[in-house]
Structure formats: structure tokens, C-alpha cells
Amino acid sequence: xxxxxxxxxxxxxxxxxxxxxxxxxxxxxxxxxxxxxxxxxxxxxxxxxxxxxxxxxxxxxxxxxxxxxxxxxxxxxxxxxxxxxxxxxxxxxxxxxxxxxxxxxxxxxxxxxxxxxxxxxxxxxxxxxxxxxxxxxxxxxxxxxxxxxxxxxxxxxxxxxxxxxxxxxxxxxxxxxxxxxxxxx
Amino acid sequence: xxxxxxxxxxxxxxxxxxxxxxxxxxxxxxxxxxxxxxxxxxxxxxxxxxxxxxxxxxxxxxxxxxxxxxxxxxxxxxxxxxxxxxxxxxxxxxxxxxxxxxxxxxxxxxxxxxxxxxxxxxxxxxxxxxxxxxxxxxxxxxxxxxxxxxxxxxxxxxxxxxxxxxxxxxxxxxxxxxxxxxxxxxxxxxxxxxxxxxxxxxxxxxxxxxxxxxxxxxxxxxxxxxxxxxxxxxxxxxxxxxxxxxxxxxxxxxxxxxxxxxxxxxxxxxxxxxxxxxxxxxxxxxxxxxxxxxxxxxxxxxxxxxxxxxxxxxxxxxxxxxxxxxxxxxxxxxxxxxxxxxxxxxxxxxxxxxxxxxxxxxxxxxxxxxxxxxxxxxxxxxxxxxxxxxxxxxxxxxxxxxxxxxxxxxxxxxxxxxxxxxxxxxxxxxxxxxxxxxxxxxxxxxxxxxxxxxxxxxxxxxxxxxxxxxxxxxxxxxxxxxxxxxxxxxxxxxxxxxxxxxxxxxxxxxxxxxxxxxxxxxxxxxxxxxxxxxxxxx
Ligand SMILES: Cc1cc2nc3c(=O)[nH]c(=O)nc-3n(C[C@H](O)[C@H](O)[C@H](O)COP(=O)(O)OP(=O)(O)OC[C@H]3O[C@@H](n4cnc5c(N)ncnc54)[C@H](O)[C@@H]3O)c2cc1C
Numbered sequence: 001x002x003x004x005x006x007x008x009x010x011x012x013x014x015x016x017x018x019x020x021x022x023x024x025x026x027x028x029x030x031x032x033x034x035x036x037x038x039x040x041x042x043x044x045x046x047x048x049x050x051x052x053x054x055x056x057x058x059x060x061x062x063x064x065x066x067x068x069x070x071x072x073x074x075x076x077x078x079x080x081x082x083x084x085x086x087x088x089x090x091x092x093x094x095x096x097x098x099x100x101x102x103x104x105x106x107x108x109x110x111x112x113x114x115x116x117x118x119x120x121x122x123x124x125x126x127x128x129x130x131x132x133x134x135x136x137x138x139x140x141x142x143x144x145x146x147x148x149x150x151x152x153x154x155x156x157x158x159x160x161x162x163x164x165x166x167x168x169x170x171x172x173x174x175x176x177x178x179x180x181x182x183x184x185x
Numbered sequence: 186x187x188x189x190x191x192x193x194x195x196x197x198x199x200x201x202x203x204x205x206x207x208x209x210x211x212x213x214x215x216x217x218x219x220x221x222x223x224x225x226x227x228x229x230x231x232x233x234x235x236x237x238x239x240x241x242x243x244x245x246x247x248x249x250x251x252x253x254x255x256x257x258x259x260x261x262x263x264x265x266x267x268x269x270x271x272x273x274x275x276x277x278x279x280x281x282x283x284x285x286x287x288x289x290x291x292x293x294x295x296x297x298x299x300x301x302x303x304x305x306x307x308x309x310x311x312x313x314x315x316x317x318x319x320x321x322x323x324x325x326x327x328x329x330x331x332x333x334x335x336x337x338x339x340x341x342x343x344x345x346x347x348x349x350x351x352x353x354x355x356x357x358x359x360x361x362x363x364x365x366x367x368x369x370x371x372x373x374x375x376x377x378x379x380x381x382x383x384x385x386x387x388x389x390x391x392x393x394x395x396x397x398x399x400x401x402x403x404x405x406x407x408x409x410x411x412x413x414x415x416x417x418x419x420x421x422x423x424x425x426x427x428x429x430x431x432x433x434x435x436x437x438x439x440x441x442x443x444x445x446x447x448x449x450x451x452x453x454x455x456x457x458x459x460x461x462x463x464x465x466x467x468x469x470x471x472x473x474x475x476x477x478x479x480x481x482x483x484x485x486x487x488x489x490x491x492x493x494x495x496x497x498x499x500x501x502x503x504x505x506x507x508x509x510x511x512x513x514x515x516x517x518x519x520x521x522x523x524x525x526x527x528x529x530x531x532x533x534x535x536x537x538x539x540x541x542x543x544x545x546x547x548x549x550x551x552x553x554x555x556x557x558x559x560x561x562x563x564x565x566x567x568x569x570x571x572x573x574x575x576x577x578x579x580x581x582x583x584x585x586x587x588x589x590x591x592x593x594x595x596x597x598x599x600x601x602x603x604x605x606x607x608x609x610x611x612x613x614x615x616x617x618x619x620x621x622x623x624x625x626x627x628x629x630x631x632x633x634x635x636x637x638x639x640x641x642x643x644x645x646x647x648x649x650x651x652x653x654x655x656x657x658x659x660x661x662x663x664x665x666x667x668x669x670x671x672x673x674x675x676x677x678x679x680x681x682x683x684x685x686x687x688x689x690x691x692x693x694x695x696x697x698x699x700x701x702x703x704x705x706x707x708x709x710x711x712x713x714x715x716x717x718x719x720x721x722x723x
Contacts, residue, residue, distance in 0.1 A: 019540045020548075036542050054235040054583040056411075103537055108628050114247075114588070117629055118581070120540060121527060128548060129233040129523040136232070149522065149551035152490055159231050159360060161350035162491040167478060170316045171327035172337035175500045181306065182313040182341040183272035184503045184514075184678065 008065035009047065011088045015068060016046035016123035018098045020145070030087050033095035039144035041123045049122050049132040057118050064115055068105075075101045190216045191704040192695075193400050193421035195388045195436065198261020199681055200427030200668030202371035203305075203688040204695065206713055208423075209378035211696055213706040216419060217380060218402055220387035220428075220576065221258035225368055229358030233523065236408070239357035240584040245524070246431055246577060248591030250631040251457055251567055253431040254524070257410075257585075259384050261429065263366040264358050266635075266681060267494025267518060268343040270311045272302050273676040273683045276505030276512065280674055283454075283564050283596075288673040290645050290654035293690075301686035306341075308370050308712045309685065314339040314496065318346050321480060321488035322555055323496025325467070326517035328476040329620075330499045333613040340498050340516065340679075353519050355494050363493075374713030387576055388428065388436055389416070392443040397422040397663060397702065403575060409583045413575065422702040423663050423695065427688075430455065430637035430670035431589065432577040434651075437641065437658070439572045448659040450651040451641050455567025455591060457634030458560055459513065459675040461603045462520075463610045464529040465555040465620035466547060475617045487552040494518050495558065495679070502609065503677055510602040513561040514678050515610060520556055528625035528633065529554075539626045555620065557610050561602035562675045565639055567593040593631060636680050641670035643687075655694035656687075663702060665695050 004012070013031035022040020024032045032042055051058055065088075072089035075097065076082070085092045093101065105116040125131045127145035130138035136158045138146055154160045177185040191213040194201045201217055209215040222241055230237045242264055244257040256262040275295040282288045305311075319327070319339050330337040348363035355364060362369075376382065385405045392399045399420050406412035426433045434452035441447045472478050473485040480488065495518035502513050519525070530538035531547040538544065570590035573579045578587025595603075607624050614620040625633065644650025647659055656671055658664040667688040669680060676683055696708040 020545050021542055036545050040545065052235060054240075054409075056581040056583065056586065099536055099541055102540075106629070120629075124527050124540065125233075125523050128526045128551075129521075131233050131235050131523065134232055134234050134237075145548075146522075148549050150487070150490075151522070151551075154231065159350075160352040160354060160490075162352065164480065164482070165320050165351040165488075165491050166317055167319075167321060167324040167328075167480070168317050171319075171324050172331035172335070172497075174338050175336040175503075178338055178500075179272070181272065181302075181311070182338070184274040184500050 004061060004065070007088045008062055010091045011065040011068055012050060012061060013042045013047060014091045014098060015102065015119060016041040016126070018102045019120050019123040020044070020127040021095070030091050033098065035095040038148060041127045044127040044143065044145040045130065045132050046123045046126040049126040052132055055122055057122060060115065064119055067112065071101060071105065187399070187418050187420055189420035190214045191421065191706065192423045192425065192699060193218065193419055194425045194427060195400065196261060196426070196428035196432070196668060197259045197367070197372065197382060198256060198263060198427060198429060198668060199367065199685045200688045201261065201425065202367040202375065203685060204425045204427060204667050204692065205380045206371040206375040206378070207692040207708065208695065208699070208706060209375045209380035210711060211706040211708055213699060213704050215375065215380040217382045218386040218388050218400065219259050219382060219384050220405055221256070221384060222407055223259040223382070223384040224358060226362060227360070229360045231352065231354045231357065231360065236584065237357070242358055243356065243585050245585050246587045246589035247630045248589045248593060251591050251593030252630040252633050253589070253591065253637045254633070254635045255429050255431055255637065259382055260367040260372060262681065264368065265356050267355055268364050269340045269495045269516065269679045270306070270309065270343050270682040271340055271678045273678055274503045274505070277676050280509060280562065282674045284646070284649045286646065288644060290643055292654050298686050298690065301690040302682060304689050304712060305682060305685040309343045310365050311341050311343055311682070312346065313341050314346065319496045320351060320492030321486060322492050322519065323517050325472065325478060325486055325555055326557065327497045328478055329613050332476055333616050335499050335501050335613060337497050337499050340495055344493060349493055351492050353490055353492050353521070356521060370713045389575055390436060390440040390443070391424055391664070392440065394420055398424045400424060411580045411583060422704050423665065423699045425695065426664065426666045427668040429668050430640045431591070433666055433668055433670045434569050434640040435572045435577040435590070438569065444661060446660070448647065448651040450649055452569035454565040454639045454642055454649065455569065455593065455637065456563050456565045456639040456675045457567065457593065457632055458636035458638055458680060459563040459599065459602055459677070460632070460634045460636055461559045461561065461606060462625040462633065463557045463559065463607060463622050464625065465557065465614045465622040466532065466550050467553040467555055467620045468618055469553060471618045475619060489519065489552050489554040492519055510562045510598045511605055512677055513559055513602060513606045515606065516558045516560070518556055518558045525556065528629055530623040530626050532621035532623050538623070539629060559603070559606035559610065560675070560677050560679070561606050562677060563599040563602065564596040565674050566596050566599065567591055567640065569640065595632065638669045638672045638680060639674050641666050642673045643671050644673055656691040657694070657698065663698060665691065667691050
């Protein structure tokens with residue numbers, strides 16, 4: 001895993017938490033805003049996934065974290081928000097302001113949009129696919145995203161099979177012009 | 186000395202496999218170069234971990250206004266696809282699209298293509314499903330259509346239904362050998378006739394020799410596709426491009442420097458098959474009350490995860506008497522988490538729709554999602570920019586994700602078709618409080634297609650078609666294109682059977698061209714004997 005300093009880690013955690021928000025891990029958790037109940041992208045492993053070189057974003061993380069703080073500083077100045085805390089500017093923003101800023105960065109036409117889309121994509125995938133883990137391990141470990149979505153458990157051999165899969169009865173009339181091969185005419 | 190062969194095929198999807206089989210069966214020496222790995226059976230994992238079969242066999246190229254998903258392995262799209270195999274409706278062949286005249290060659294209509302559809306349907310073993318095969322999700326879509334006074338059809342499929350476990354891992358390759366991909370028919374038959382298939386060989390460009398063509402490739406690292414290990418060249422009398430509609434035009438663009446100017450239509454007229462997706466979040470109680478559906482275990486639905494891709498389609502709007510751009514099909518399907526969730530938008534969100542608090546709540550109801558896939562008529566508005574240094578994208582991730590040069594700016598016609606399809610889905614699924622429906626956002630990676638078409642198309646008009654009606658590249662005799670890029674435009678249904686029928690139809694012409702160049706090959710029209718019973722290709 002690539003090494004990120006604390007400030008950059010907090011910044012990227014705060015970004016991932018804006019994509020899929022979650023509850024704070026501990027009382028004075030500054031990265032996670034606590035905007036939604038239950039674990040979010042960070043608890044689901046966003047930092048592990050972003051620091052997996054196979055993603056192709058790992059080498060750019062330091063730059064993205066610094067750029068995000070640059071944008072946060074400019075955003076704060078624009079809105080007359082005074083930043084005082086000893087934490088990075090993006091982390092100091094409220095959840096509403098983080099969201100508003102991230103929305104701007106992800107808007108079609110923003111010159112840096114592609115980088116932010118990648119960051120958003122992998123933050124999301126940490127939560128809804130656990131792409132940094134074997135899916136069977138993720139399920140066994142109670143991965144919070146897959147659990148929240150209700151992703152079912154595999155059979156003992158680690159493969160999924162659904163024996164019950166059909167209502168088993170006709171539920172609509174066929175299109176009158178269907179050909180004998182089952183295609184549209 | 187440079188290696189040489191009679192026929193060099195680029196890509197091993199539908200267009201490549203069908204050509205490779207017939208040319209090899211007819212006696213030609215055939216080499217197939219495929220950029221992706223060669224996987225089969227137990228290699229196909231149920232795993233979202235980066236580096237598993239799911240990311241190895243899949244290709245996602247983000248463009249400007251359009252992202253293209255396709256296969257990246259021996260067997261191409263047939264390995265990752267959902268195997269829904271309908272024929273295109275009659276009116277599709279009469280379309281004019283953006284050019285003010287019939288876009289298909291005069292020699293092709295549904296009647297003239299039907300015999301070729303018959304042949305590929307036999308080879309791919311297309312079957313009709315019964316209502317017992319239809320998944321809960323397909324059943325729900327059917328019942329909702331029926332409730333709204335519409336019809337709904339179980340779609341014909343290339344799946345061995347007895348082997349299918351409804352695991353919905355089709356996009357990672359079928360672990361249970363139930364999907365009748367090209368690994369079970371055309372490709373093993375081609376091998377048995379002596380064709381060679383070389384995985385991890387990515388073709389970059391074509392140049393000319395005194396007697397034919399030279400194909401230049403790089404060797405791709407088996408784990409990190411961003412890394413290449415040198416390359417080589419092969420000479421051939423005939424070159425068949427079948428790299429898929431997202432890749433074939435790029436190889437030709439890169440070859441123009443040495444081959445000479447390309448027809449204007451190379452890399453233009455790209456169609457995403459008018460594709461668009463909607464996600465419905467279903468109200469379980471209303472499904473029970475209004476539609477009377479019950480799984481028998483206390484649940485009405487909650488079955489998004491269960492099934493085999495698309496099961497049931499609504500074809501009421503495949504009506505040739507409607508104006509162009511108002512005709513479409515609506516097909517229930519399953520997309521896995523990640524690719525299938527990121528673009529879904531939360532209904533009635535107060536903040537952002539595709540991320541944030543409301544989206545997280547929507548994800549919590551994932552079991553009650555129903556995805557509807559719309560195939561409309563678009564306007565062939567996609568254009569490829571200058572090619573990247575290698576392949577068809579700057580690869581970002583080790584596998585799967587890259588950035589390509591396709592630009593797609595939907596015209597008012599395309600937008601109208603999407604809007605009409607959205608309205609139809611809403612009318613069916615929001616009736617009586619059954620569900621809340623939203624379209625996928627186009628703001629993140631543009632529109633999204635798994636059906637790239639038409640970027641190097643057949644036609645009668647040299648100005649708007651890159652290929653003649655025999656699939657030969659205009660101005661470059663001996664180069665043929667048999668993949669989805671040859672299809673003139675959106676089909677309003679899933680395209681693989683049409684791509685395959687066109688490839689079958691092109692074979693006699695390719696055989697004749699090979700014979701003219703002194704290749705000892707014949708066309709006898711035999712079809713591959715299915716190897717489903719004898720086991721998979723490996
Ligand atoms: C998730 C998904 C589901 C789908 N479901 C359906 C469905 O249910 N029904 C349907 O009809 N269609 C479906 N499709 C679409 C279908 O798979 C494609 O239309 C079809 O595979 C296209 O065939 P083709 O011959 O044009 O190219 P492909 O099948 O894409 O084959 C092209 C091959 O060329 C290789 N290649 C690319 N560039 C190079 C290069 N430079 N050198 C060497 N090799 C190269 C690729 O790796 C690939 O193997 C689906 C597609 C996806 C992605």
C-alpha cells in the first residue's frame with residue numbers, strides 16, 4: 001500500500017464519506033461527518049481500495065488530496081467561511097459544504113472532473129462491491145456495504161446458486177407478432 | 186523471417202470466431218489474435234476483487250459522452266454477455282437514421298437475413314424460455330407490464346437452462362458452463378480445423394506488403410494490461426477485423442498512415458444501440474397487493490440478485506408504424522454492484538442523486554431494485570478522435586478501466602427516444618404505487634452502452650459507409666470487418682444475433698476474396714458441432 005500522511009488520509013476519508021456517508025468511528029472523528037446512520041464508504045474500506053495500485057489511482061492520491069484542499073480553501077474564501085482548525089481545509093468543511101464542493105467538482109464541464117469521478121467511483125465500489133477483498137471473505141467478515149444491501153451468502157463452496165428463482169407461472173400475454181422462433185416480427 | 190498465414194483475424198468475439206471457424210473449416214490457415222486472456226470453466230470466479238476473472242475479461246472504456254463496456258478475452262463479448270438473442274424487427278432494416286436514405290444495403294432486409302439468423306441460432310443453440318425459467322425479476326416486469334395493459338415476452342436465450350443456477354454472475358464468465366458462449370461452438374470448431382488462437386496479443390495497426398497485409402501486435406502482460414512485453418508481426422493475404430465496435434475503427438485510424446486514407450465513415454456513425462437504463466425501487470407491499478405476487482416464503486419480491494441477466498422484454502413499441510426514434514424495447518436485466526449501482530439515482534433526493542445520503546438509503550433497498558434496459562433508436566452521433574498510443578484506450582487501471590477517444594453528443598432525436606422510453610417505464614412501474622423509477626445519470630461517465638455498433642459500417646453509399654455490402658473495407662481490398670462495427674445502426678433489441686447473422690452472411694464473400702488471392706479455401710457452409718456435450722474449450 002502507498003503511504004499517505006495523516007492530513008491526506010483524513011482528506012480522502014472525508015471525500016469518501018461524502019460519497020457514501022457513515023457514522024463516526026469514535027467521538028472526535030474529524031474525517032467522517034456522521035451524516036448518515038451505519039457504516040459508510042470509509043468503514044467499508046475505501047482507503048484500502050484507493051491504495052490498491054491495480055486501481056490506477058493510487059499514484060495520484062497525494063495530488064488529489066492536495067488539490068481537494070486547495071479547492072476547499074478557495075470555496076471557504078468564496079463563501080466567507082473562516083477555517084481555523086488544525087485539520088486540512090476539506091476536512092474542516094461541514095458535510096453540507098463538502099457535498100456542495102464535491103458536486104461542483106463532479107459537474108460535467110469541470111476541467112478536473114475525471115480525477116474526481118475516479119475517486120468517487122472507487123469510494124463507491126469499496127462500499128457496494130468490496131473490490132479490495134475476495135467477495136466470500138467480505139461476506140464472511142460482515143462487510144458493511146454488502147451487508148446493508150442484503151447481498152446474499154454463497155453456498156459452502158463459495159459459489160452462488162439460487163434454487164428458488166421463479167414465480168413459475170405465466171404473468172403476461174405474449175406480443176401478438178412474436179415469430180415461432182420467439183423474436184419480434 | 187516474418188510469420189505468415191492465409192487469414193489473420195483480429196479479435197475472437199462473434200465476428201472473429203464465426204469467420205475463423207468457416208475459413209479454417211474451408212481449408213485456410215487461420216490465426217486469431219486476441220488482446221485478452223484465455224479463460225474457461227473453473228477460471229470464472231464469483232468475486233468482485235480487482236484481478237479476479239470479472240476484471241480480467243471485461244473492458245470499460247470511458248469516452249466523452251459515452252462509455253463502452255465489452256469483453257476482453259478469448260470469446261469476446263460472448264463470455265461476459267447475458268445471452269439474450271432476439272432477431273431485430275423488420276422495420277429496423279428500413280431505418281434512415283441521420284442520412285435521409287435507407288442506411289442498410291439494399292441487399293439486406295429481415296427476409297434476406299432470416300436464413301442467416303437461422304444458421305447462427307442453430308450454432309448458438311438459441312432456445313425459448315418457459316415461465317418456469319423466468320426469474321422473479323423477469324416475472325415482476327411481466328406482471329407490471331400486464332397490469333398496465335402491455336404484453337411481455339420471455340426472451341430467446343443462448344443458455345443451457347438445465348445447468349443455470351440463476352447466480353447472476355454472468356458478467357464474470359459462466360462458472361457452470363450454462364452460458365453457450367463461443368467457447369462452446371465456433372471457437373472449438375475452429376481449433377479442430379487447425380485455427381490458432383493467440384491470447385494476450387493486442388493488434389495495433391496494419392500495413393501493406395507486396396502481396397497482402399502485415400499485422401503488428403504487442404504482447405500484453407497477463408496481469409497488468411498496462412504493461413506490454415514487446416511484440417511482432419504476421420503477414421496475411423486476408424485480414425478480418427473483429428475487435429468490436431469500440432476497437433476496430435481505432436486500429437484502422439492508426440493504420441491510415443501506412444495503408445493510406447480510410448473511408449470517411451471509419452470511426453464515425455458510432456451507435457450505442459440507443460441504450461439507456463432505469464432503476465426502479467419496488468414497493469414490496471404494493472407488489473403483493475396490486476400484482477398478487479408472492480415467492481411463497483413470505484416475500485413478494487426482494488429478488489434483484491437472483492437470475493440470469495435479462496429474462497423478459499416488452500416489445501409493444503417495436504411497431505413499424507410509429508415514427509423513427511419512437512420505437513424501442515424495454516428489457517428487465519440485472520447489473521451487479523459497482524457497474525450496476527454507481528449511476529442509479531435516488532428518487533426525490535434533496536441533495537445529490539447518485540451519491541450521498543439519499544443514495545445510501547437507496548442502496549439499503551438494493552434487494553428491491555428492478556433494472557429496466559431500454560434499447561432505442563439513436564442517431565449514430567458517435568465519433569472517434571485521434572487514437573491513443575496503443576489499443577483503444579489509455580489504460581487507467583491494471584485491468585478493465587480505460588479512457589478512450591469516443592465523443593458522443595446525443596442529438597434531439599436520441600434524447601427524444603430516451604425520454605419516451607423513460608416515460609413508458611415510469612407509466613408501467615409507477616402505476617398504483619408499484620415502484621419509484623429514475624434513469625441512470627449521464628453526468629458521470631456519459632451515456633453507457635454494452636452494445637457498441639456502427640463505427641465502421643456496411644452500406645451502399647460510400648460517403649456514409651466504410652464497408653460495401655460484402656463487408657470489405659472501401660479502398661482496401663482484402664480487409665474485411667465482421668463485428669458490431671459493421672451493423673449500420675441501432676437495432677432496438679440486443680445485437681449479438683444480428684452481428685452473428687451478418688458475419689455468417691459475409692463468409693462466402695470473404696472465401697471468394699481469399700481464393701482470388703490464391704488461398705486454397707472453400708465454403709461448404711457446415712456449422713460447428715456443439716461441444717456442449719463434450720465439455721468446454723480450454
Ligand atoms: C455485460 C454485457 C452484456 C451483454 N448482453 C448481451 C445480450 O444479452 N445479448 C446480446 O445480443 N448482446 C449482449 N451484449 C453485447 C454483445 O456482447 C456484443 O454485441 C458482442 O459481443 C459484439 O460482438 P463483436 O464481434 O462486435 O465484438 P466482441 O464480442 O466485443 O469481440 C471483440 C474482441 O476483440 C478483442 N480485441 C479488441 N481490440 C483488440 C486488438 N487491438 N487486438 C486483438 N483483439 C482485440 C476483444 O478483447 C474482444 O474479445 C452484452 C455485452 C455486455 C458487455
